[in-house]
Amino acid sequence: MKLYALTKSLNSRKVLALIHHLDLPVEIDAMTVEQVQSDAYGAINPNRLAPTLVDGDFVLWESNAIGLYLAEGSAMVPADRRERLDMLRWLLWEGMHYNKALGTIFFESVVRPQLGWGPTNQPLVDDALVQTARLLPVLDAHLATREFMLGDRLSFADFAIASAEPYRDAMPVDFDAYPHVQRFYDTIALLPAWQKALGQPRMAVAA
Numbered sequence: 387m388k389l390y391a392l393t394k395s396l397n398s399r400k401v402l403a404l405i406h407h408l409d410l411p412v413e414i415d416a417m418t419v420e421q422v423q424s425d426a427y428g429a430i431n432p433n434r435l436a437p438t439l440v441d442g443d444f445v446l447w448e449s450n451a452i453g454l455y456l457a458e459g460s461a462m463v464p465a466d467r468r469e470r471l472d473m474l475r476w477l478l479w480e481g482m483h484y485n486k487a488l489g490t491i492f493f494e495s496v497v498r499p500q501l502g503w504g505p506t507n508q509p510l511v512d513d514a515l516v517q518t519a520r521l522l523p524v525l526d527a528h529l530a531t532r533e534f535m536l537g538d539r540l541s542f543a544d545f546a547i548a549s550a551e552p553y554r555d556a557m558p559v560d561f562d563a564y565p566h567v568q569r570f571y572d573t574i575a576l577l578p579a580w581q582k583a584l585g586q587p588r589m590a591v592a593a
Contacts, residue, residue, distance in 0.1 A: 462541050
C-alpha cells in the first residue's frame with residue numbers, strides 16, 4: 387500500500403498518525419504542493435487533494451474514509467455497532483464542520499502567507515471564526531466528561547478531531563477559553579504516533 391500525503395496538512399496528519407500508531411506496512415510518499423497539483427497526481431486523485439491511498443488496484447481518497455479502511459479490525463474502530471456509529475458521527479462532524487472551519491483559518495492565516503500566495507482572505511477567516519466559536523463549545527462540553535472522543539480509549543476519531551492541534555498557537559483562535567479541548571489536544575500531542583506524524587518529537591514538560 388502507498389499513501390500520498392502532504393505531511394504538514396491537517397487531513398494527511400490524521401492518517402499518518404494512524405499508520406504510525408498501528409505500525410502499518412504503508413509506504414508514504416511525502417509530496418510537495420506542486421506535486422499534488424500535477425497531472426500525474428491528478429490521474430490518481432482528480433480532486434488534486436491529499437491524502438490518497440493506493441492499495442493494489444483500489445484507490446481511495448478522503449482522509450476519514452482512508453482512516454476507516456486502514457483501521458478496520460483494529461482497536462481504533464469500535465466493534466460495537468453503536469460505538470462505531472458514534473465515531474462515524476464525530477468523523478462526519480469533523481470533516482463537514484469543525485476542521486473545515488479550522489482548516490480555512492489555518493490555510494488563510496498560516497499557509498497562504500508562508501507560500502506567498504497573496505493576502506489573507508479576511509472575510510473568509512471571519513466567517514470561519516464565527517463557525518469555530520459555535521463549534522468549540524460543542525467539543526469542549528463533550529470532552530468535559532471523557533478523556534477521548536469515545537470515552538476512555540483512543541480511536542481514529544481522536545486523530546481526526548486533533549488534526550489542527552500543532553497549529554493552535556498560530557491561529558487567531560482562543561483555545562484557552564476551552565480547557566477540555568486544550569487538555570485533549572495536550573494528550574494527543576504527547577502520543578508517540580502523533581509526534582512521529584509531525585516529524586518533530588516533543589518532550590513532556592515537568593511541572
